[in-house]
Every structure is written in C-alpha cells, then in structure tokens.
Amino acid sequence: MNGDGPGRAAHRLGADGLVLGYGGPDVIRGLDVAIPDGRLTMIVGANASGKSTLLRGLARLLRPRSGAVVLDGRSIAELPTIEVARVIGLLPQASVAPDGITVGDLVGRGRYPHQGWFRRWTPDDEAAVADALAATGITDLIERPVATLSGGQRQRAWVAMALAQDTDILLLDEPTTFLDIAHQVELLDLLVDLNRERDKTIVVVLHDLGLACRYADHLIAMHDGAIVAQGVPADIVDAALVREVFGIDSVILPDPVSGTPLVVPRSRHGARSVVETA
Amino acid sequence: MSAQGALSPAALPVLLTARTIVTRDRTRRRRRGAVVTGGLGLVAGALFTATMLAGSFAVSPLDVLASLLHVTHDPAVDFVVWELRLPVAVTALGVGIALGIAGWIFQTLLRNPLASPDFVGVSSGASLASVAAIILFGAGGLAVSGASLVGALVSCGLVYVLAWRDGIVGYRFILVGIGISQFMLSLVGYLLARAEIYDAREAMAWLVGSVGFAETAEIAALLVAVVVSLPIAWLLGRPLRALELGDDAALALGARVEWSRLGLIAVSIVLVAVATAAAGPLAFVALIAGPVAMRLLGPAAGGLLAAGLVGAGLVLAADLVASHLLPVALPTGVVTGLVGAPYLVWLLATTNREGRGG
Numbered sequence: 001m002n003g004d005g006p007g008r009a010a011h012r013l014g015a016d017g018l019v020l021g022y023g024g025p026d027v028i029r030g031l032d033v034a035i036p037d038g039r040l041t042m043i044v045g046a047n048a049s050g051k052s053t054l055l056r057g058l059a060r061l062l063r064p065r066s067g068a069v070v071l072d073g074r075s076i077a078e079l080p081t082i083e084v085a086r087v088i089g090l091l092p093q094a095s096v097a098p099d100g101i102t103v104g105d106l107v108g109r110g111r112y113p114h115q116g117w118f119r120r121w122t123p124d125d126e127a128a129v130a131d132a133l134a135a136t137g138i139t140d141l142i143e144r145p146v147a148t149l150s151g152g153q154r155q156r157a158w159v160a161m162a163l164a165q166d167t168d169i170l171l172l173d174e175p176t177t178f179l180d181i182a183h184q185v186e187l188l189d190l191l192v193d194l195n196r197e198r199d200k201t202i203v204v205v206l207h208d209l210g211l212a213c214r215y216a217d218h219l220i221a222m223h224d225g226a227i228v229a230q231g232v233p234a235d236i237v238d239a240a241l242v243r244e245v246f247g248i249d250s251v252i253l254p255d256p257v258s259g260t261p262l263v264v265p266r267s268r269h270g271a272r273s274v275v276e277t278a
Numbered sequence: 279m280s281a282q283g284a285l286s287p288a289a290l291p292v293l294l295t296a297r298t299i300v301t302r303d304r305t306r307r308r309r310r311g312a313v314v315t316g317g318l319g320l321v322a323g324a325l326f327t328a329t330m331l332a333g334s335f336a337v338s339p340l341d342v343l344a345s346l347l348h349v350t351h352d353p354a355v356d357f358v359v360w361e362l363r364l365p366v367a368v369t370a371l372g373v374g375i376a377l378g379i380a381g382w383i384f385q386t387l388l389r390n391p392l393a394s395p396d397f398v399g400v401s402s403g404a405s406l407a408s409v410a411a412i413i414l415f416g417a418g419g420l421a422v423s424g425a426s427l428v429g430a431l432v433s434c435g436l437v438y439v440l441a442w443r444d445g446i447v448g449y450r451f452i453l454v455g456i457g458i459s460q461f462m463l464s465l466v467g468y469l470l471a472r473a474e475i476y477d478a479r480e481a482m483a484w485l486v487g488s489v490g491f492a493e494t495a496e497i498a499a500l501l502v503a504v505v506v507s508l509p510i511a512w513l514l515g516r517p518l519r520a521l522e523l524g525d526d527a528a529l530a531l532g533a534r535v536e537w538s539r540l541g542l543i544a545v546s547i548v549l550v551a552v553a554t555a556a557a558g559p560l561a562f563v564a565l566i567a568g569p570v571a572m573r574l575l576g577p578a579a580g581g582l583l584a585a586g587l588v589g590a591g592l593v594l595a596a597d598l599v600a601s602h603l604l605p606v607a608l609p610t611g612v613v614t615g616l617v618g619a620p621y622l623v624w625l626l627a628t629t630n631r632e633g634r635g636g
Binding site for chain 2: 056059060061081082083084085086088089090092093094095096097098099100101102104105106108109110112113115117120121126127129130131133134139142143145161162165171
C-alpha cells in the first residue's frame with residue numbers, strides 16, 4: 001500500500017453503476033466515472049446536483065445502494081477501511097475541531113491509519129506531520145489552538161491533517177466555502193502545488209465555476225445526480241453547458257488572467273447593452 | 279518516507295526545521311501531560327492517605343501502615359483500618375476513577391460538556407432500578423447493586439436505540455437521554471411516594487449517594503470493573519481521538535466509527551453502573567472531572583487518566599469534607615452536589631454564550 005518515491009504506481013479511483021442516497025430517493029442513479037490519475041479534478045454543479053454526494057461516495061462515507069466505488073480494480077466496500085485510509089484522504093465539508101486542540105495535535109491525528117493499537121508514534125509519523133505543516137505553511141502555528149486561527153489558517157490546518165495521512169488521493173468537499181476570495185485563491189494554489197510537486201490525485205467539489213475552470217485539469221459537471229459533461233474546462237464549458245448545469249444564461253469569456261473559460265452570468269438587472277450583444 | 283519523495287533539495291532545510299519543531303511540540307505536550315497526570319496522582323494519593331488517617335479514633339500513620347501490611351495485630355486498630363477506613367477510601371478512589379473516566383469519555387465522544395452520564399439516562403436508570411429493588415422487593419446489598427447495573431444498561435440501551443438514526447449524533451443522544459432521564463426520575467418519585475416510610479428513607483439515602491455504605495462484594499465488583507475497563511478504555515482512546523474530529527473525518531481516517539462508539543459507550547456505562555452500585559448516584563462527579571482535567575492539561579489533550587484521577591480526588595475530598603469537616607456527618611453526594619450545582623449553572627451560562635451547549 002505504501003508506495004515509495006515519485007515512481008510509485010498511482011492508485012486508480014472510479015465508480016461503476018454507482019447508486020447513492022440518504023434514506024430518501026436515490027440522489028445518484030447509476031453513475032460511472034473514472035478519476036484521472038495524478039490530476040486535479042473539480043466537480044461542479046448547482047445545489048442538490050449530487051456533487052457532494054458523489055464525493056462522499058468516493059470517500060466511502062456513503063455505502064452504495066448498488067454499483068461500487070472501485071479502487072485499483074477492487075470494490076472499496078470490500079477493502080479494510082484502514083487500508084483505504086492509507087490511499088484516500090478526505091477533507092470533510094464542515095469540520096469542527098475539538099475544544100482546545102492545537103494545530104500540532106490536529107495534524108498529528110492524520111496519522112491514524114498508519115498507527116496500530118500499540119505502535120502509536122514513530123519517526124515516520126513525525127516526518128509526515130513536519131512535511132504536512134511545511135507544505136501548508138503553518139509550521140509556526142503548531143502550538144496555537146485551532147479555535148484561535150483565522151478561517152484561512154484553520155482550513156490550512158485541516159488540509160495539513162489530511163496531508164499527514166500521506167495518501168495518493170486527496171478528496172476535498174467544498175474547501176473554500178467559508179473563505180474570502182484571497183484565501184480561496186491561496187488554498188486552490190496550494191492544491192495545485194500538491195498536485196504538481198507530489199503527483200497527488202486531487203478531487204475537489206467546488207461551488208465557484210470560474211475558479212474551477214481556472215484550476216481544474218479535469219472538470220466534471222453534474223446535474224440532477226448525473227454527469228452532464230467532463231473533460232478539460234476549455235473544451236467543455238460553453239453557454240449551453242452552463243444553462244444545463246446551473247439553469248442560467250451566461251456569456252463565456254476567456255479569463256484575462258489564465259485564459260481559461262470565465263463564466264459571466266446574465267441577470268435580470270444590471271445588464272449593459274454591450275454585453276447583451278456580445 | 280513517500281511523502282517527501284517529490285520534494286526538491288532546496289526544501290530540505292525547511293523540512294528539517296519543521297521536524298525539529300514537531301518533535302519539540304510533541305515533547306512539550308507529552309511532558310505537560312505527564313506532569314499534570316503525575317500531579318493529580320499525587321493529590322489523589324494524598325487524599326487517599328488522609329482518608330486512611332482521619333477519624334475520631336486516633337491511629338498513628340505508622341500503626342495504620344503496620345496494620346495494612348499485617349505487621350502488627352491490634353484488634354482495635356485492625357478494625358478501624360480494615361473495617362472502617364479502608365473500604366471508604368478504596369470505594370471513593372474506585373468510584374471517582376470510574377465516574378471521572380466515564381464522564382470524560384461521554385463528553386469527548388458526544389463533543390458536549392453537558393454530555394455527562396448524570397444527564398443521559400445512565401444514573402437515572404440505575405436509580406430507578408435500585409429504588410424499585412429496595413421498595414418493591416425489599417432488596418439490600420448486592421441485589422441493589424445488581425439492579426443498579428441492569429438499570430443503567432437497560433436505560434442507556436434505550437437511549438441508544440431511540441437516538442439511533444443512521445448513526446448516533448451527539449445532540450440527539452443528549453436530548454433523548456435527558457428525556458429518558460426525566461421519565462425514570464418521575465417513576466422514582468412515584469415509587470418513593472407510595473413506599474413505606476422506612477423503605478423510602480433507605481431509598482433516599484441510596485439516592486443521595488455515599489461512599490460509606492458499600493459492602494465488600496460491591497467494592498470487589500467495582501475494583502474488578504475499574505481494573506478491566508481501564509486498559510479497554512485506553513485502547514479505545516485511539517479511535518476516540520479520530521471520532522473527536524467528527525464522523526466524516528473519522529471514517530476517512532479509517533476508524534470503525536460505530537463499533538468504536540458502541541465500545542466506548544459500553545465501557546462508560548459499565549463504569550458508571552458499578553460506581554453507582556457501590557456508592558449511589560453521586561451527583562456531578564462525572565460532569566466536573568473531565569473539564570477540570572482538560573483545563574489542567576491544556577494543549578496536552580487526551581485526558582483519560584487525568585480525568586479519572588480528578589474524579590478520584592473529587593470523591594475523596596468530598597468524603598473527607600462530608601464526614602470530618604462538617605459539624606454533622608453527611609452523605610458524600612450532598613457535598614459533590616453542593617460543588618457541582620454552581621458549576622452546572624456556570625456551564626449552562628457560558629456554553630450558551632459561546633453557542634455550543636444549545
């Protein structure tokens with residue numbers, strides 16, 4: 001399970017005929033997907049499109065009603081959960097740190113799947129925690145209680161916790177939701193660094209279509225529990241897709257910073273005649 | 279170290295520094311944990327010693343020690359040491375450790391300082407069963423303890439089942455627990471109201487709780503339960519550290535969330551049940567011990583043993599105050615109640631302000 005160095009065989013994550021739900025009707029109905037190895041994949045969609053449900057399914061937080069999440073050719077439900085935890089890490093959507101916990105303690109808990117009942121803390125753990133803190137730039141905050149951090153720092157601490165888990169695949173459920181624009185960009189840049197420098201396969205559920213188009217190698221657009229389109233953002237994002245996924249008319253411009261598609265929604269108010277005719 | 283494989287050499291010094299910082303942070307936290315736990319152990323030990331020495335019948339410390347070690351055989355001293363003081367001291371120690379650990383587990387697991395066994399139906403279940411045993415069947419001694427154990431298990435099992443909805447959520451568990459608790463206590467009130475006055479007095483004495491009534495068999499059951507539960511609780515402390523981060527994070531880290539939670543709750547219930555069987559439902563000890571330990575530990579989280587020792591210190595101190603410092607000897611539960619009630623008020627006031635307790 002523990003690969004060594006950059007040459008390690010990448011782990012492959014996907015789903016076959018996946019059906020997921022929370023007790024009511026099915027949210028995801030028979031979905032097939034292959035997550036590209038070593039890429040930064042972003043899942044976008046309107047509220048209740050099933051994007052977070054899909055991510056929760058991939059992270060085995062939801063047991064499939066039928067079909068399977070497949071890791072390296074085997075159904076994830078049949079693998080020991082601790083083994084999966086050495087390959088797939090997750091940053092949950094709403095994380096609340098326990099009272100009084102410090103950054104060092106929180107990040108250290110990411111080592112859980114590498115420890116045993118009796119063998120609890122090794123130099124490997126120490127190195128992985130140091131690495132995770134350095135990568136997220138919060139080494140200096142190690143003694144601070146998580147509750148005293150700013151929103152951006154707190155999210156970094158949680159990312160560091162997931163990084164300390166030292167997995168090839170990292171799933172993040174709307175990691176930018178409570179962050180201001182500066183911290184959103186900072187966090188997404190960090191994810192790109194992790195993807196490029198460490199060959200991690202990263203899957204992010206993101207609200208913001210513009211940021212998703214800028215950062216994603218691979219975009220998955222979801223609507224009503226199904227994948228509507230997937231691929232390189234520049235290839236798939238057009239006004240028709242945006243209308244189908246978000247139910248809104250828009251104008252697609254090249255992002256002046258990155259050249260990727262920039263979605264400018266049309267609205268009932270505030271429109272200018274220049275844009276109307278664009 | 280697979281995680282470092284892809285790093286450039288330039289990052290190495292940064293990483294080495296980070297490594298030193300991580301080591302230092304961890305060492306500091308561990309040291310604080312050891313110092314605090316050791317200190318609490320000394321306090322509990324001192325209070326235990328005081329319990330062995332204090333009393334109207336003056337026995338010198340040396341004589342107490344000699345009697346304990348079977349060096350001398352003075353019947354009067356042996357009686358005072360073995361029959362009067364040792365049972366009280368050992369019961370207080372065991373009950374305190376059991377309640378402290380159980381309270382800490384509940385509070386940590388349900389992520390709420392109000393989640394004490396006092397409130398989630400464990401103590402009230404034990405109370406109802408014991409009072410029923412005393413009043414309806416004229417039971418005494420071990421039968422009451424057994425009833426208390428069964429009552430605690432049934433009551434908490436009921437809460438667990440009623441609160442279950444695709445898993446256990448802290449808030450629902452606590453609310454259902456409070457409901458069940460009130461239900462049980464109203465039945466206790468009904469039983470007391472229709473009881474003979476002598477039975478009712480006995481039941482009331484039991485309900486207040488005291489470390490002075492336990493019989494040898496109850497003390498033995500308590501000690502066995504504590505000795506067996508401690509290592510189990512310590513082992514389950516590992517998944518508990520993952521569970522503390524929330525169910526999603528714990529599942530992602532590879533913890534067996536439901537089994538671990540069930541195991542932790544089971545250990546806590548057994549601890550509360552044997553403690554309640556031995557000393558009655560001593561109010562507030564389980565509620566106070568955890569937060570006190572956490573406050574003392576600060577960043578050195580993971581206060582299983584510390585919470586147990588705080589609990590032991592509380593019960594030993596409460597008994598010393600109750601039986602020696604007050605003009606009239608009182609049951610231990612009166613003193614813990616007097617200390618605990620203001621704390622509860624403070625807790626409700628502050629948690630509401632911080633938007634945690636509801």
